[in-house]
Amino acid sequence: MSESTIGGSYEECRTTADWLLKHTQVRPIVGIVCGSGLSALADMLKDPQVFKYCDIPNFPRSTVRGHAGQLVFGTLKGKSCVCMQGRFHLYEGHPIQKITLPMRVFKLLGVKTMLMTNAAGGLNQDYKVGDFMVIKDHINMPGFAGVNPLSGPNDDRFGVRFPCMSDAYDRELRQLAHDVAGELGFSDFLKEGVYCVLGGPSFETIAECRMLHRLGGDAVGMSTVHEVIVARHAGMRCFAMSLISNRAVMDYDSRERANHDEVLETGNQRAKQMEVLVSTMVARLDDNENNDKNNS
């Protein structure tokens, strides 16, 4: 299959970006991705303009409960934003280049900073359900098997062939999250750690959770990393945060069972605090710092 049939080519992303630019006056500088159960964040945008994914040229469809499947443009705390109310996952059957196509479209729309959220299982034994984890680094398990959104011919118009990932999660944005959490009284439940991505949709076995924990993972999930790789390749600053929606089961005597209902339920319980934290961060983003951080 050629890259253009898989998705994510420059021409395809340009077509989508041009269509959106024609249909909205908003010129976003901040992009937001809402994780499972965390879609309400998009409802904070003022003067929203909503596009269903099925109406946007080249966009895949959202198939997961808790992912509304629409793109919302608007203003958040005075900053022009575009927000994915629902994301795409590998297990939905989309090619990985298609899952991450929105990142390239956002780049072409003028987005400089990406803020992503997700729901994840807690591997770190100190984490409680409901904690927030600022992602400081990731382990890309599908990547070990060659499943990487940048596989295939490289298009220099987006970024370099071999992008560095040791600075994938912007240090200043992570610090900003801690500062804001301190002011809001959230520090007790704001952690920082390593996110492991798997393909899903089956949740992990006990042996897999134990292995991931030993490898240095603090939380496990099924998203975000592919988006971050493509966003960083294109020079956007990235911040990502997990809501620890459930505890990864690590003990053969445990009666706990990971399930999507619990994930959505925890999202509902913590949605308001997630909204306040993210929106306050957006308010504090320094426009001058919104420069391209390309890794060329």
Ligand SMILES: O=P(O)(O)O[C@@H]1C[C@H](O)[C@@H](CO)O1
């Ligand atoms: O989009 P995110 O990563 O928040 O979604 C997580 C991973 C699976 O899609 C789902 C499992 O409950 O939630």
